Amino acid sequence: MPDFATLAEFRALLAAAPGCDQSARAAAEARNDTLTKPLHALGRLEEIAVWVAGWQGTDRPRIERPQVALFAANHGVAAQAVSAYPAEVTAQMVLNFEAGGAAINQIAASVGARLTVRALDLDRPTGDFTQGPAMTEAECVAALRIGWEALEPGTDLLVPGEMGIGNTTAAAALATALLGGDAGDWVGRGSGVDDAGLARKVAAVAAGLDANPEARADPLQALRCLGGREIAAMAGAIAAARVARVPVILDGYISTAAGMVLARAVPGSLDHAQAGHQGAEAAHRAMLAALDLDPILSLGMRLGEGSGAAIAIAVVRAACACQSGMATFGEAGVSG
Amino acid sequence: MPDFATLAEFRALLAAAPGCDQSARAAAEARNDTLTKPLHALGRLEEIAVWVAGWQGTDRPRIERPQVALFAANHGVAAQAVSAYPAEVTAQMVLNFEAGGAAINQIAASVGARLTVRALDLDRPTGDFTQGPAMTEAECVAALRIGWEALEPGTDLLVPGEMGIGNTTAAAALATALLGGDAGDWVGRGSGVDDAGLARKVAAVAAGLDANPEARADPLQALRCLGGREIAAMAGAIAAARVARVPVILDGYISTAAGMVLARAVPGSLDHAQAGHQGAEAAHRAMLAALDLDPILSLGMRLGEGSGAAIAIAVVRAACACQSGMATFGEAGVSG
Numbered sequence: 017m018p019d020f021a022t023l024a025e026f027r028a029l030l031a032a033a034p035g036c037d038q039s040a041r042a043a044a045e046a047r048n049d050t051l052t053k054p055l056h057a058l059g060r061l062e063e064i065a066v067w068v069a070g071w072q073g074t075d076r077p078r079i080e081r082p083q084v085a086l087f088a089a090n091h092g093v094a095a096q097a098v099s100a101y102p103a104e105v106t107a108q109m110v111l112n113f114e115a116g117g118a119a120i121n122q123i124a125a126s127v128g129a130r131l132t133v134r135a136l137d138l139d140r141p142t143g144d145f146t147q148g149p150a151m152t153e154a155e156c157v158a159a160l161r162i163g164w165e166a167l168e169p170g171t172d173l174l175v176p177g178e179m180g181i182g183n184t185t186a187a188a189a190l191a192t193a194l195l196g197g198d199a200g201d202w203v204g205r206g207s208g209v210d211d212a213g214l215a216r217k218v219a220a221v222a223a224g225l226d227a228n229p230e231a232r233a234d235p236l237q238a239l240r241c242l243g244g245r246e247i248a249a250m251a252g253a254i255a256a257a258r259v260a261r262v263p264v265i266l267d268g269y270i271s272t273a274a275g276m277v278l279a280r281a282v283p284g285s286l287d288h289a290q291a292g293h294q295g296a297e298a299a300h301r302a303m304l305a306a307l308d309l310d311p312i313l314s315l316g317m318r319l320g321e322g323s324g325a326a327i328a329i330a331v332v333r334a335a336c337a338c339q340s341g342m343a344t345f346g347e348a349g350v351s352g
Numbered sequence: 353m354p355d356f357a358t359l360a361e362f363r364a365l366l367a368a369a370p371g372c373d374q375s376a377r378a379a380a381e382a383r384n385d386t387l388t389k390p391l392h393a394l395g396r397l398e399e400i401a402v403w404v405a406g407w408q409g410t411d412r413p414r415i416e417r418p419q420v421a422l423f424a425a426n427h428g429v430a431a432q433a434v435s436a437y438p439a440e441v442t443a444q445m446v447l448n449f450e451a452g453g454a455a456i457n458q459i460a461a462s463v464g465a466r467l468t469v470r471a472l473d474l475d476r477p478t479g480d481f482t483q484g485p486a487m488t489e490a491e492c493v494a495a496l497r498i499g500w501e502a503l504e505p506g507t508d509l510l511v512p513g514e515m516g517i518g519n520t521t522a523a524a525a526l527a528t529a530l531l532g533g534d535a536g537d538w539v540g541r542g543s544g545v546d547d548a549g550l551a552r553k554v555a556a557v558a559a560g561l562d563a564n565p566e567a568r569a570d571p572l573q574a575l576r577c578l579g580g581r582e583i584a585a586m587a588g589a590i591a592a593a594r595v596a597r598v599p600v601i602l603d604g605y606i607s608t609a610a611g612m613v614l615a616r617a618v619p620g621s622l623d624h625a626q627a628g629h630q631g632a633e634a635a636h637r638a639m640l641a642a643l644d645l646d647p648i649l650s651l652g653m654r655l656g657e658g659s660g661a662a663i664a665i666a667v668v669r670a671a672c673a674c675q676s677g678m679a680t681f682g683e684a685g686v687s688g
Contacts, residue, residue, distance in 0.1 A: 052448055053455055054436065054543040058659070059632060059652025100390065101687065108686040112388055117679025119389055126673040127666060207390040296395060313649065315667070316395025323394070330463060330666030331651070337462040343453025350444040351437065 018164040018256065023153055023236045026160055026255070030282045033259045036070035044069030044077070050344040052352075060312065064290070064332055065339035071263045071288050072172065076340035079333040082129040082173040084322045085166045085253050086113060086120060089136040089159070089245035091182035092144035096220040098185040100208040103141070106181050110135045113179070113321075120177060120321035127329045129175070134166055136245035145189060146223035149241040156240040156248050163252025167260065173332060174257045174264045175292065176250035176271050177322020184297060185217050187273035189224045189242040191299060193231040194280045195306050198222075204269070204297040207318075235280035243277070250274035258288050265332065267325035268295035268318065272303050279307055290332075292325025293317060354500040354592065359489055359572045362496055362591070366618045369595045372406035380405030380413070386680040396648065400626065400668055401675035407599045407624050408508065412676035415669040418465040418509040420658045421502045421589050422449060422456060425472040425495075425581035427518035428480035432556040434521040436544040439477070442517050446471045449515070449657075456513060456657035463665045465511070470502055472581035481525060482559035485577040492576040492584050499588025503596065509668060510593045510600045511628065512586035512607050513658020517543075520633060521553050523609035525560045525578040527635060529567040530616045531642050534558075540605070540633040543654075571616035579613070586610035594624050601668065603661035604631035604654065608639050615643055626668075628661030629653060 020026040044066045049055060056062060068077040088110050094103045112118045113133045124131040136159055142150035151159070167174060180186075184206035191202040199221035205214060225231065228241035239248055251274040257264045258278070266272045266289050279286035291309035294301060296318035304311060312328045345352035356362040380402045385391060392398060404413040424446050430439045448454045449469045460467040472495055478486035487495070503510060516522075520542030527538040535557035541550060561567065564577035575584055587610040593600050594614070602608045602625050615622035627645035630637060632654035640647060648664045681688035 051455075052445070052453060053655050057543065057653065057655040058455060059654065061651060061653065061663075105687050108684065109388070112679055112684040112686060115679070115684065116677075117388060117684050119387075119394060119674045119678055122673035122677040123670045125677075126670040207393065312651070313667075315397060315648070317393065317397065318395065319389050319393040327397075327667055327670050330670075331649075331663060334459045334462040334663050334666075337458035338455045341453075341458040341461075342455055343448055343451070348444065348448040348451065348453045350448060351441050 018161050022157060027236060027281055030255050030258065030278060030285050037073040040073045040075055041066055041070030043075035044339060047075045048339060051342040052345055052348050052350050058338055061335035061338060064335040068263050068332065068336055071261045077336040078340055079173045079336050081170045082329045083168055083171040084120060084124045084129050084131045084175045084177055084326050086131060086133045086177040086322055087136060087163060087246035087249040088138065088179040090138050090141035091180055091186055091244045092141045092150060093146060093185050093220055094182035095144050096146060096216055098213065098217045098220050099181045099206060100213065101181050103181045106179055107138045109179050118321060119319055119323050120326060123323050123326045127326055129326060129329055132166055134162060136162060136249060142244050145242050146220050146227055148227055150243060151240050153240060159245040159248035160252035163249030164256040166253050167256040171262055173329060174253060174262050175267060175322045175325040175329065176253050176274060177267055178246045178250060178270050178320055180244055180246045183244055183270050185220055186242055186244045186247060187270040188299065189221045190238055190273045190277065191303055192221055192225055193238040193242055194235055194276055202299045204299050235277050239277045247274045251277050254278055254289065258285055264289040265292040265325040265328050267292055267322045268320055269297040269300040270320055272300060276303060276307055292328035295324065354497050358493060363572060363617055366591050366594065366614065366621050373409040376409045376411055377402055377406030379411035380675060383411045384675060387678040388681055388684050388686050394674055397671035397674060400671040404599050404668065404672055407597045413672040414676055415509045415672050417506045418665045419504055419507040420456060420460045420465050420467045420511045420513055420662050422467060422469045422513040422658055423472060423499065423582035423585040424474065424515040426474050426477035427516055427522055427580045428477045428486060429482060429521050429556055430518035431480050432482060432552055434549065434553045434556050435517045435542060436549065437517050439517045442515055443474045445515050454657060455655055455659050456662060459659050459662045463662055465662055465665055468502055470498060472498060472585060478580050481578050482556050482563055484563055486579060487576050489576060495581040495584035496588035499585030500592040502589050503592040507598055509665060510589060510598050511603060511658045511661040511665065512589050512610060513603055514582045514586060514606050514656055516580055516582045519580055519606050521556055522578060522580045522583060523606040524635065525557045526574055526609045526613065527639055528557055528561055529574040529578055530571055530612055538635045540635050571613050575613045583610045587613050590614055590625065594621055600625040601628040601661040601664050603628055603658045604656055605633040605636040606656055608636060612639060612643055628664035631660065
């Protein structure tokens with residue numbers, strides 16, 4: 017059971033988490049330089065493998081039990097008509113996840129990842145943040161705890177995913193609160209709103225910032241006031257992975273926003289995460305840059321569900337396979 | 353057995369190959385628009401799935417038996433000191449492939465692809481193209497036939513890969529002959545030559561073009577005069593895939609050069625291929641652009657062996673899994 021009952025205790029737990037194993041990381045780098053390939057010829061794969069090595073505490077990292085942890089929730093701000101889809105689609109899609117019919121079901125199976133799905137109080141949307149806080153502290157902590165507990169024992173790579181009509185608006189509000197700028201800098205078309213919908217999203221984010229002045233002052237208050245249950249659950253799962261030294265691949269705009277909350281709440285707390293892909297939501301690029309994250313893939317995806325990051329699992333697994341399975345020049349008798 | 357004994361017969365066979373199944377492609381597009389996701393939210397994945405659908409002749413494409421067909425050969429031009437490695441490394445690496453110790457062994461296993469390895473006359477390098485043709489027509493046809501035969505029955509996605517000390521120089525010579533410009537436009541550091549080595553590569557390519565005037569006039573003559581056995585074998589495998597309507601993922605600079613020969617010899621003959629990744633060899637970008645190919649991945653890799661394209665197999669498989677396995681809005685009862 018997670019050992020926190022308040023946001024302050026959550027922050028303290030995160031702040032106390034150990035860093036990566038620097039000696040394993042160094043050993044992985046040294047081994048990498050002896051493998052049968054021109055130096056650094058595997059490019060980003062080598063960086064990824066060394067990064068995983070540090071978090072797994074071995075110079076021979078492996079990805080054998082990746083998990084896509086999917087969370088779904090409903091948002092009060094959906095009442096502001098900020099999505100191209102009605103709010104009931106969240107629950108309908110949860111049934112689709114459970115029946116195996118969604119994109120993430122196919123992608124997770126394709127890359128050999130377990131998919132866990134957790135719906136959070138779908139019949140109880142968060143408060144409309146244009147009017148006041150989305151969640152009480154108790155509600156936010158409950159969602160963080162659900163996420164924390166979703167990290168399964170044995171998971172060696174975590175992808176947090178989400179579904180929640182209205183949640184690109186919540187992510188944009190979080191970005192505005194934590195990264196600065198105006199609402200218009202962080203709002204995009206999400207699942208496909210028209211120009212009028214885009215204007216409503218900008219207005220909703222601006223109103224949300226006005227209605228929740230504490231959001232700019234404290235990242236965890238921003239999560240409580242502007243986030244949603246699935247965003248808090250992703251943050252909880254990412255935090256649990258940080259404490260357990262499990263590497264994380266962030267997905268698109270909303271998943272990255274959950275990571276951003278942690279990175280801004282406790283410096284260094286997102287060091288165990290990489291960006292799985294560059295989402296098509298325009299502001300995702302700026303958010304990744306603010307977090308100093310370089311996406312592994314860029315496939316024009318804008319679905320969420322953890323779908324882009326789940327594909328990146330295949331890249332991370334291949335990177336670790338090379339790091340751990342390749343022969344050295346000496347072993348293979350190749351002239352280096 | 354491949355039905356050609358001359359370059360002219362090879363060209364004729366390629367020119368007679370049928371195109372993709374346009375009705376299957378259209379059916380795949382129509383199905384894609386009904387799947388439980390916002391329209392086009394899977395970005396490049398949707399394009400890939402529809403492309404595979406056309407070549408597989410079904411609206412529900414699947415990747416179940418991908419093959420990485422690796423070819424190795426030695427180059428006479430290696431005598432011009434154009435590589436950071438001695439020529440014996442080609443044979444040493446073939447032993448490494450056969451022992452399972454190379455990067456491509458790990459990557460192929462990681463993505464669930466079969467790896468086939470074929471060494472072509474390693475003790476008999478091609479002629480040094482700075483002095484005259486690299487191959488006779490008989491030698492070039494023999495290599496094309498070996499590649500053609502390497503495509504295994506049942507393969508539903510082909511990645512051609514290569515190993516051959518000196519072969520980035522051959523690929524640069526092919527690019528200069530077929531795409532125009534000067535030698536310096538197409539030469540890069542390959543596996544890691546220093547500035548003096550780079551200058552020797554430029555000089556070798558320029559000399560190769562001077563010594564083989566027929567190379568600029570005919571793409572298949574360019575292959576014979578400036579290519580190598582592994583490059584011809586990759587071209588043969590890609591051509592066999594074209595005739596069998598098997599989609600292909602090209603790897604880096606040398607693999608792409610093999611595809612370029614076909615595309616320039618017979619327009620449309622590379623329509624069944626996509627670029628797996630953007631290699632770090634600088635001229636690869638220009639070559640891909642000349643062929644109107646947009647790389648699926650960009651991971652800073654520069655290894656060859658089919659390694660980058662093999663990782664892209666995971667993307668293509670996931671794309672097809674979504675196309676074929678997802679529920680429609682109607683099936684899932686989701687409000688579209």
